[in-house]
Amino acid sequence: MFNLERRSVLKAGATSALALASLPGVISSVSAASPKRRVVAESAFARIVEVGDGVFAVVSTPLDSEGRFAAPQTLCNGGLIVGDERILSIDAYYQPEGAAWVNEQAKKLFGRPVSDVICTHLHLDHTGGLAGFQDGAVGPEIYMTASTWALMVEQYSGGTAIEGTPFIAPPAKLVGPTRVIEDESQLVSMNLGGRSVTILPLAGHTPSDLAILVDDLPITFGGDLAWWGLFPNYVDAVPSKLAPSLAKLMSGGSRLMVTGHGGLVSTDDMAPYAELIASIDTAALQAREQGWSAEKAGDTYKMPASTADWGFFNPRYPERAIGAWFREWGMDDNAA
Ligand SMILES: [Zn+2]
Structure with missing residues (x-):
């Protein structure tokens, strides 16, 4: 189970908080059997892989054979979690073109667009594509923590001067949240219709990271708290919080980890990554x-x-x- 201290996490009367008492049940009752894997869509920059019924990992393939960033449209890994009423996208990728492609695949595969996007942290490879989910007047609800949005504004609203004009150009088309998570001390449950996910506030890769747990299947979207096959980026890291956050994600029983970058891995096999962080x-x-x-x-x-x-x-x-x-x-x- 997750080593969360009940008293510090559960607040009486908070309607958005998942009753923590139910979490161990959520975690332990699901089968750890390896999920089926089927590629349902593919482009030059990513493929969408079914990792459980109605749960998909978007696995980015940005590097060419010489290790150059040839196709950065998506850049990070993310995913789609399909409920009866809502389709949740984990993260928004690097460029609007990448997010728009994922949204188009959702429409093709499930007959409806993404209705909700959770941004796991501030970095542009996870937030720079947000504009790509908007389709005319229709667009998803966008969830991020208040600190993530504050950090995005702080880091990205400066940009470079455009010569001969009074304007500056931020490094991406910044889009803000429509739903803000202010309180990072508690879990949040999100109902997608017929299934739900748990949003787990953590930190370490940045001052404010979110992990998303599918409640009915042993699948976790770890954002950039989890990398596999690639050395992690510490540019905004809070290293003292990284190992404890990782330990929490690895302590929930056997689950498939959809990492922020690199391959997918079972939490049972993630010891080398923990060793790397410790080193x-x-x-x-x-x-x-x-x-x-x-x-x-x-x-x-x-x-x-x-x-x-x-x-x-x-x-x-x-x-x-x-x-x-x-x-x-x-x-x-x-x-x-
Ligand atoms: Zn990233």
């Missing part, structure tokens, strides 16, 4: 003791043997990960 924690502590800069620590860092064949979106990611610890400790990156 960064160790490397950062060691660098602090030795008085090394994050750069030097990144250069000397070795992946654990269990993840030695994992890839990198960016070779500087270990340095950035150690730098995230330095930031949390209030240390100057280069003068450690």
Whole structure:
């Protein structure tokens, strides 16, 4: 079960909070048998894979054979959860074209568009495509935490000056939430008609991350708290919260984890990823003791043997990960 402290999470009279007492039942009563996998749609940048009845992972394939970002329309993994009344999209991808493609597939496959989108965190590879879900006057409800929206405005509303004009160009077509999650201390249950999901507020990849659990099937959408086969991005990480959040996601019994980037994996098999996170924690502590800069620590860092064949979106990611610890400790990156 999830190691959530009941008293701190459950608030009396809160109608949106899932009664926490029911969560262990939700988690333990579902079969851990491996779900069926069927590709139901495919494009140059992603494929949609059925991972359970009415539950689909959108798996992005952005890299070409030489490891370049050839097709970034979707960039992150996400998914579709189909209820009798509503279709929930997990995340909104990098570009409107990517989200629009996913929405078109929903219409083709299920006869109706996405009605709700949950953004797991602020990063543009998960939020930059939001505009693509809008179809004339019709568009989904967009859910994100208040802190995620505040961080998006803080990070992305600046942008670059457009020469010869008084305007600035943000790095993406920013779209805000229509439904804001203010209170990150409690679980939220969302009813899709005939099935429901649980939204679990966490942190670590960023100051505000959401994971989504399908209540009737052992499937979790971990956002960027979970990566598989790729070294994770720590650009906005709160490293002290990452390992505990991951432990929580791995402690709910055997579930299929739809990661934010890379492959799909059973939570039973995620130990190498936890080891990778722990190796960064160790490397950062060691660098602090030795008085090394994050750069030097990144250069000397070795992946654990269990993840030695994992890839990198960016070779500087270990340095950035150690730098995230330095930031949390209030240390100057280069003068450690
Ligand atoms: Zn991401």
